[in-house]
Amino acid sequence: MTASSPNATRQQVGRWALSLPVQATMYVTLCALVLWTIYFTTYPPIHDQVHSLRHHTLMVSCH
Amino acid sequence: MRKLKLPALISIIGLMGSVVFTLYGILGTSQPTESTVRLTTDPPLSQLVPFEAEALTNRPPVRLTLQAVDATGQPLQNARIHLRILTPRSNPWFTTDFPIVEGTELLDLEALAPQGELQIQQTLPIRGTYQLWVQVSPVVANQFNPIQKTLTFSVSENWVKYQNLGLLAAILLVVGLGGGWVIGGPQETQPGEIAPQRVRLLLSGATIVAIAALLAVNLSAEIAQSHLSMPMSHMAKHEPKFSNSGVVQSQGLELRLSGDVRATVGTEASLQAEVINLKTGQPEPGVVFDLQATQLEKDWIAFAATLPAAKGQLAWKQEFFDGAPHSVEITVFPQPGIGRQFTPFQVAREIEVEGVAPPIQRRLIVLAYFTSFVILGLWLGLRLRSWRTSSIRLG
Numbered sequence: 001m002t003a004s005s006p007n008a009t010r011q012q013v014g015r016w017a018l019s020l021p022v023q024a025t026m027y028v029t030l031c032a033l034v035l036w037t038i039y040f041t042t043y044p045p046i047h048d049q050v051h052s053l054r055h056h057t058l059m060v061s062c063h
Numbered sequence: 064m065r066k067l068k069l070p071a072l073i074s075i076i077g078l079m080g081s082v083v084f085t086l087y088g089i090l091g092t093s094q095p096t097e098s099t100v101r102l103t104t105d106p107p108l109s110q111l112v113p114f115e116a117e118a119l120t121n122r123p124p125v126r127l128t129l130q131a132v133d134a135t136g137q138p139l140q141n142a143r144i145h146l147r148i149l150t151p152r153s154n155p156w157f158t159t160d161f162p163i164v165e166g167t168e169l170l171d172l173e174a175l176a177p178q179g180e181l182q183i184q185q186t187l188p189i190r191g192t193y194q195l196w197v198q199v200s201p202v203v204a205n206q207f208n209p210i211q212k213t214l215t216f217s218v219s220e221n222w223v224k225y226q227n228l229g230l231l232a233a234i235l236l237v238v239g240l241g242g243g244w245v246i247g248g249p250q251e252t253q254p255g256e257i258a259p260q261r262v263r264l265l266l267s268g269a270t271i272v273a274i275a276a277l278l279a280v281n282l283s284a285e286i287a288q289s290h291l292s293m294p295m296s297h298m299a300k301h302e303p304k305f306s307n308s309g310v311v312q313s314q315g316l317e318l319r320l321s322g323d324v325r326a327t328v329g330t331e332a333s334l335q336a337e338v339i340n341l342k343t344g345q346p347e348p349g350v351v352f353d354l355q356a357t358q359l360e361k362d363w364i365a366f367a368a369t370l371p372a373a374k375g376q377l378a379w380k381q382e383f384f385d386g387a388p389h390s391v392e393i394t395v396f397p398q399p400g401i402g403r404q405f406t407p408f409q410v411a412r413e414i415e416v417e418g419v420a421p422p423i424q425r426r427l428i429v430l431a432y433f434t435s436f437v438i439l440g441l442w443l444g445l446r447l448r449s450w451r452t453s454s455i456r457l458g
Contacts, residue, residue, distance in 0.1 A: 017267050020246060024441060026270050027242045031235075032434045033277040039433070040426040043284035052117035054160065057231060058224035059429045061162040061421035062116070063328065063386050 098139060100197050100212045101130045111218045114188045116160065116385070121363040124184040131179040131199040131210060138179035139207055145173040145198040146181060151191025151218075155425050159189040162421045163329040164384045169193075171331060171380040174370040175202065184367040188384040190220040235436035242437075243444020249452070285423065313408040315341050318395050320410045326389075327417045331380040336393050336410075338375040340403075346375035349402030353394040354379075359413070360387045371398060386418020 016022060037043075038050055039060050047054075047062075054062040104111065105126040115122065129146065131139040153165035169188075174181060179199070187193065192215050200209040309320040322334035336354070338347040354377075356366040366381055383389050392411040397404045 014264055018263055023246045027246060028437055029274055030270055031437045033274055035433050036281055036430055037277055040430060041281045041284050042420045043280055055116035056223055056227050058228040059158055061158045061425050062160045063418040063420060
């Protein structure tokens with residue numbers, strides 16, 4: 001009984017992590033962060049690389 | 064017969080009277096009934112586009128001409144024109160690429176207009192409706208009644224930006240659709256599949272690590288941003304192009320360019336030009352100043368004007384909307400036939416312009432727009448997968 005409990009918990013966590021809402025949330029969050037990094041971050045090396053793209057896309061404010 | 068003629072005659076006279084009255088009304092309204100200010104632009108208003116940052120070729124600034132005319136359409140002579148250019152209003156839900164510039168004053172200039180005309184060249188930073196606040200007053204008191212007008216004109220957005228947004232929206236929809244299709248698929252390991260639950264969990268863990276890494280990079284950049292206005296390429300250190308003293312002497316005259324040497328996007332810098340006669344120590348009357356402000360990184364002209372200065376002095380305020388070093392160059396000429404004649408000479412000064420990062424709220428609003436395309440695509444992908452799975456089961 002005590003040996004099977006951690007295993008059951010692990011399986012429960014695994015099922016939860018692979019459930020549709022969690023996977024969809026993770027996917028959307030990752031996409032949003034990638035979008036932020038490309039279009040909105042003030043991190044200098046990234047900003048400089050995508051400066052032209054930002055200024056040529058509607059509604060993207062650069063500086 | 065005679066009885067009929069009189070009413071007919073009265074009707075004809077009445078009709079003619081109303082025609083004459085109507086024609087007078089039409090012609091009367093087409094002529095200005097009082098002094099006014101006319102605005103012309105080059106290129107024409109319908110062809111105006113905002114400044115294009117990172118453009119392959121630099122577009123010249125827009126030439127704005129203000130002409131003060133009297134009620135008969137004749138130019139008002141010996142006028143003084145005060146011009147303020149106000150940028151389009153701020154709209155956080157539909158921001159431009161220079162949000163700090165929205166709803167600010169781009170230029171504040173007062174100059175003599177001997178022929179009632181003021182001409183400047185100004186690069187217009189963003190799309191939208193600009194306001195030109197113009198006040199025309201006589202140099203000699205009571206020569207004419209002062210005029211005050213607010214003129215407006217609109218600048219359309221560059222179509223390339225719409226095209227790129229459409230392309231981005233399509234990509235985001237496809238990304239969402241693909242994600243929804245995969246995530247909505249069967250989660251059990253099928254015979255022949257090589258990705259057991261452990262691998263899927265590992266991939267999910269890697270996604271979490273990627274999210275954490277991106278969060279860390281972006282948050283640290285935002286925290287650094289709060290301490291420094293705009294630590295970007297524009298702020299890279301470079302050697303000044305000029306001596307920056309702002310003083311040049313020639314032919315017994317001293318040309319001085321003074322005022323702010325540091326500016327910030329969103330606020331105006333105050334600048335003054337003055338020609339001093341070294342013998343008298345007084346400003347030299349009857350000169351013309353040729354001004355030009357240039358962005359030094361990409362070498363485009365932000366503002367230019369040729370303005371007479373009867374008393375040898377000129378002061379103006381201008382906003383440098385791009386966070387990069389600019390030069391302000393002034394060439395002084397003698398006014399032909401007025402005052403002392405001399406060979407034109409020039410002074411230049413470099414202005415450090417500090418960029419300001421867009422407000423985080425604005426960036427978050429547009430991020431929400433973009434992410435909604437992914438969510439829409441994801442939802443469509445899930446629906447598509449669900450529909451396909453149920454149709455296979457039924458089949």
